[in-house]
Amino acid sequence: MDTRERLIESTRELLWERGYVGTSPKAIQERSGAGQGSMYHHFHGKPDLALAAIARSAEETRGRAEAELGGPGSPAGRIAAYLRREREALRGCPVGRLSQDPDVMADPRLRAPVEEYFTWLTGRLAGLLDEGRASGELDPGLDPAATAAALVAVVQGGYVLARAAGSAEAYARAVDGALALLMAHARPSARPAHPPVRTAHPSARPAGPSARPAGPSARPLRKEGR
Amino acid sequence: MDTRERLIESTRELLWERGYVGTSPKAIQERSGAGQGSMYHHFHGKPDLALAAIARSAEETRGRAEAELGGPGSPAGRIAAYLRREREALRGCPVGRLSQDPDVMADPRLRAPVEEYFTWLTGRLAGLLDEGRASGELDPGLDPAATAAALVAVVQGGYVLARAAGSAEAYARAVDGALALLMAHARPSARPAHPPVRTAHPSARPAGPSARPAGPSARPLRKEGR
DNA sequence: GTCTATAAACGGATAGAC
DNA sequence: GTCTATCCGTTTATAGAC
Secondary structure, three states: OOOHHHHOOOOOHHHHHHHOOOOOHHHHHHOOOHHHHHHHHHHOOHHHHHHHHHHHHHHHHHHHHHHHOOOOHHHHHHHHHHOOOOOOHOOOOOOOOHHHOOOHHOOOOHHHHHHHHHHHHHHHHHHHHHHHHHOOOOOOOOOOOHHHHHHHHHHHHHHHHHHOOOOOHHHHHHHHHHHEEHHHHHHEHHHHOOOOOOOHHHHHOOOOOOOOOOOOOOOOOOOOOO | OOOOHHHHHHHHHEEEHOOOOOOOOOHHHHHOOOOOHHHHOOOHHHOOOOOOOOHHHHHHHHHHHHHHHOOOOHHHHHHHHHOOOOOHHHOOOHHHHHHHHHHHHHHHHHHHHHHHHHOOOOOOHHHHHHHHHHHHEEOOOOHHHHHHHHHHHHHHHHHHHHHHHOOOHHHHHHHHHHHHHOOOOOOHHHOOOOOOOOOOOOOOOOOOOOOOOOOOOOOOOOOOOO
């Protein structure tokens, strides 16, 4: 890996860990092993280097999301796989983190990759939800755009909860809760097989929207008991 | 308001806007109108002043939440009121923001109020959900702890989406999506009479590729038969 | 209680030698 | 391309006068 590359990668790490304000050129140089001169030879300054790092992080994060969202399985299954994917919850989201940084959001060039990432991700999930609706896997009453926004928010908020609690479990709990809510809108046949899924679905019920069978075992989709 | 008080309030604002790393004693002094000497007379240094500010922000934020959560109405109704409460979505959460700050989370004293706030809030919501289950308002199949975590995450993630999009509407959309999922687990009689969850903001959200079918907007969130 | 003076380290960068 | 030297402002205080 050449110097330029090491500078970008080190900046990506530092932006992830400490944000833009918390990341100094000196720290970047130390982590990358590059000198003052090298850094300013390859980049015009901190914002320029940060732009390269942010753009790459956004692209990589998008690629990792697409690996799950574009993978095999039904739309709802792929969404669940994405949400549950192994994440370093305590480290937070390398892209979402930047949204909290006023200096990043104040600079249109630095901000663009962040905005685009979330626009893409929300749209991608909305498309999958719509696909699931069309195929009959999901309740046609679902609003794809709003549901997608809620799911993306759960992921981002899950990171907040995990960091606040000092435990990655808080992330898993939030995602589990959201998936349980979502999967209640899926056809029983489309739900994952492993958990003891016997929840009565509206379509499985004879009639009457209020007929909530009070079965205590009717818990949708849980990863671990609690 | 005396000098000590102005120092705390100015620090609260700055922590909210710029985070801990982004907040310098100098900026605090300028905003509060206090001099160097005053600040170090009333507080031992930046961490000490930050602690006072963080503790107060956590307490105040909790109080504002309790105002909705402990208000009138059914459990689900109070939760909906809390989630939809007018928020300055673009400013983010004064408490949640701190969870992204490594220097805050690294200091147990600064971190404690943040952790406690989220523990309390999640527990409070879980209690309400449980109450709703017991009263028959909510589906007994709901997992209160996981659902509560998901809802808190939606709020926190909603702030991220709003900031990323540069629009408070993104927050509203995420909350709407989450409430729609939740309310599908409520007895119809317990659901809001007026149309689903849609905030009355001046600018209507752009109808995505997946605008809802032209059915009556007042129809139940969850389809009854299929 | 509040003010000014002083200071060592850091932040963010430029200039020029090699 | 990389290194060292230099620069000016900021950060985060401490000391002591008023």
